[in-house]
Amino acid sequence: MSQAPLPPPVVLVVDDHALVREGVVSVLRRAAPHATVHQAGSLQEARACLDTGLMPATVVLDLSLPDSQGLATLQTLRQWLPQAHVAIVSAHNDLDLAMACLREGASAFVPKQGSLAAFEHALTVIAAGGLYFPRELFLSAGVAAGPATPPQVTLTPRQQQVLGHLLTGATNPMIAEALGISAETVKLHVSAILQAHGAANRMQLVLMHARSGSH
Numbered sequence: 001m002s003q004a005p006l007p008p009p010v011v012l013v014v015d016d017h018a019l020v021r022e023g024v025v026s027v028l029r030r031a032a033p034h035a036t037v038h039q040a041g042s043l044q045e046a047r048a049c050l051d052t053g054l055m056p057a058t059v060v061l062d063l064s065l066p067d068s069q070g071l072a073t074l075q076t077l078r079q080w081l082p083q084a085h086v087a088i089v090s091a092h093n094d095l096d097l098a099m100a101c102l103r104e105g106a107s108a109f110v111p112k113q114g115s116l117a118a119f120e121h122a123l124t125v126i127a128a129g130g131l132y133f134p135r136e137l138f139l140s141a142g143v144a145a146g147p148a149t150p151p152q153v154t155l156t157p158r159q160q161q162v163l164g165h166l167l168t169g170a171t172n173p174m175i176a177e178a179l180g181i182s183a184e185t186v187k188l189h190v191s192a193i194l195q196a197h198g199a200a201n202r203m204q205l206v207l208m209h210a211r212s213g214s215h
Contacts, residue, residue, distance in 0.1 A: 008035060009032060009035045009036070009127050009128065009129065010038070010057055011032075011036070011127055012039070012040065012049060012054065012059045013025050013028070013038070013039045013040070013060045014039070014043070014045075014062060014065070015062040016042055016064070017062070021039055021041065024089060025037050027119060027120050027123050028127055031127055032127035032128065035127050041066075042065050043067045043068040043073060046059075046080075047080070055081075057085060057129060058084060059085070060089055062088075062089055062090070063090060063101075064091075071104055074105070085107045085126065085129050086105065087106065087107060087110060087126040088109045089110045090109065091111075091112050091113075097109075102203060107126075108126050108132035108169070109132070109133055110123070110126070110132060114134075122134070125169035126169075130171050130174065131169040131203055131206055132169045133203070133206055154196070159196075162179070162186060162190065165179075166190065166205060167209050169206065172187055
């Protein structure tokens with residue numbers, strides 16, 4: 001079934017290092033050419049953007065800003081934009097920090113270290129409203145690997161396809177468009193996949209597979 005085109009995403013990049021911020025904006029514009037990308041160098045500048053009526057669906061956020069530091073930065077953004085996808089782009093490749101950000105409502109954690117290809121992939125997923133959590137964090141932290149999929153889990157071929165897209169952080173509309181099915185059908189498949197894995201939500205499913213090294 002043909003799907004309606006997705007609306008252009010609106011993204012706000014908040015980072016006080018101009019070169020880094022411009023780099024993130026440049027990658028986002030290449031990864032999501034139809035996105036409208038705004039930028040701010042501090043929490044105060046981000047607030048000023050929002051006060052003009054800007055309502056970004058996604059915020060790419062550095063936690064260390066001149067006027068805010070650490071998790072408090074994320075908590076403030078979440079108060080201002082409770083429905084937005086907030087993606088942390090961090091200089092610290094730290095599992096504990098990443099997990100703390102996820103507990104505070106972040107939907108993605110992207111270390112600044114690593115390959116440009118991996119960085120661009122992460123930002124592509126984020127710009128479309130998807131989830132992203134690098135498996136490398138688990139590996140570098142020495143988290144014990146578990147089974148990729150519990151033995152009792154049996155998925156249909158279509159559910160396996162949907163799972164593959166889920167593990168890249170794709171949203172339901174993105175999966176529907178890729179597979180040529182309705183978003184409602186994707187929703188039903190996602191519910192079945194979560195139930196089969198015993199996962200409460202998408203992020204738990206992604207982390208389960210990331211921890212096992214299956215994706």
